[in-house]
Amino acid sequence: MIKHLRDAGDLDAGNATLILDTARELARLTGGREVKKLPTLRGRTVVNLFYEDSTRTRISFEAAAKRLSADVINFSAKGSSVSKGESLKDTALTLQAMGADAVVIRHGASGAPHRLANWVDGSVVNAGDGTHEHPTQALLDAFTMRERLGRLAGLNVTIVGDVLHSRVARSNVVLLATLGAKVTLVGPPTLIPVDIASAEVSYDLDAVLPTSDVVMMLRVQHERMNASYFPSAREYSRRYGMDGARMARLPEHAIVMHPGPMNRGMEISPEVADSPRSTIVEQVANGVSVRMAVLYLLLGGK
């Protein structure tokens, strides 16, 4: 197994599949039990190093580590030495001295996990870095697709929205290519990055819906709305939002995903979000299982 999960490129098909299989096994072992805890990482220390507020991702990692009986230290940038100007390197050396076996890092700067991995002996897990990647999100998305549709190879996955700034999209493009799915990116041309490899690009959502097995809607950040990427939220919603009429154009079996948190009524209508095709709540549950599998495998749990 690999030592770090810095981005989806760290995973080959074998390791990615092993994580998904392990996640399923761990879900089976802990699901439906009153005591949702396994002893596998007892005595190991996992640090959640969060430079950005992200309650959802942090508690998901925290739950995953705790269910494996690891000791969890939450290190939030606010109110810590970081807010006093401590460098990432010095923070890393501090965590190193405390004996962290794994550091889960969320950071506003792309590549921060790569830098961190130079300075700590333990495993580094990327929980979202800038506009780069969010590999455990892609793993939980792949897990969700496989659970719902039974396979990943050959699936047509359409990712819709602000791909330019989306770490979720970047990780999904890489991981899904590794696992044999075909990805199509859809959005206004201003929000599709230049020269993107291993994915198709379309500007016409309606045209790709009938052949999509999976549609993944990305959150549109409010700060994009006044930066000339598109004229208005309403126009964006009309051209690239997922509503009931568009959902009706999907094949019978197709699912609709969203990494959350949603802008209801913007990129996704309540009718879609609350429909049986929506996997949004499952994604959250699967997130814990997948993160358990990542920590378990990276830390060589037995």
Added chain:
Amino acid sequence: MAYLITNVSVLGAEPRDLYIDGGVIAEHKGEEPDHIIDGTGLVALPGLVDLHTHLREPGREDAETVETGSRAAALGGYTAVCAMANTSPVADTAGVVEQVWRLGREAGLVDVQPIGAVTVGLAGERLAELGAMADSAATVRIFSDDGHCVADPRLMRRALEYVKAFDGVIAQHAEEPRLTEGAQMHEGEVATRLGLTGWPAVAEEAIIARDVLLAEHVGSRLHVCHLSTAGSVEVVRQAKARGVRVTAEVTPHHLVLTHERAESYDPVFKVNPPLRTPDDVKALRAALAEGIIDIVATDHAPHAVEDKECEWAYARPGMVGLETALSVVLSTGSLEKDGEIDWDLVAERMSRTPARIAGLTDHGHDPLPGAPATFTLVDPAATRTVDPVETASRSKNNPYAGMSLPGRIVATFLRGEPTVLDGKATK
């Protein structure tokens, strides 16, 4: 002190002896020298002239000083460097440029020619006292807001016009700021993959296109700093064909390094303008050989450890380059004819033309009898593996670590005084 250099090839010609006495080169007529340097296998070049150096003093003496930067320059074969204005305080007054000039004289390792800021505080709002800097003891002729673009077209026009009064030149850092907000590296496939905000080639090309038109309109001299894209080469080519008085420089790093280097997220490779694509590198090499790009300039940009040992986005852009410039240029093979180094072309691109652009009349003279004894001796057969720690600079942000490069500076002379002997600085 009199020096006799025996059996040395001047610019690749048949070996001969050079006698140095009283600051000038003379025929050796049997006088007894104080020192003899065996020049066998060495090539004598006019001392290199760098039109683009960051010496960091005043303000960031932890990263570099005029003295340490001068020493690095001499070790790289330079006899003159033009010190950029983005110090703290900014070199936007006669007082600051005279301070830098004086520090250069005191160090005595190279001629330090200060560059003056175009605008007060590099803020791009109003002209600095360009005339006062021109009339100062530093006799400033090059003005640049390097690090920042003079983006306001009206201000750029006025600057170009104003410096005509004292034959000045505006050296533009060509970067349309609205197209590079938050930019971290070259906009392209690698930036997309790494999730780093792109710095599009057009942000440079659009400013160069505008500026050559402005220079043409007002009949002024324009110099383009660190040109980095194939598209920029074409803009300059067309302007030169129309007779616009434009010159352009390329850095050594843009001749060899490409944007794939960012994949490590190691900020030692973060620089502005950013490392570009292999196609850009190819075009820059060809343009340097052809003369569309007039000169090599280092953009030597020393940075303290903490400004590079951090996240990519938070790191300062820039890399050191004075001590490796000639070797890097030689490694590209750009300045060769029939597979042999064309030393005359090396002198043209790295000494004579930068001296002419900067108005440094003491520099850029071929080391032959009658010329000032301001030259450097190169061992072209030597190779060396770059170790960032082995440097006279205060900073170690060297992107060539571990690379094996051809050529070694054996000695450098400034007006008859050796600044480097046996590959070591004399002071």
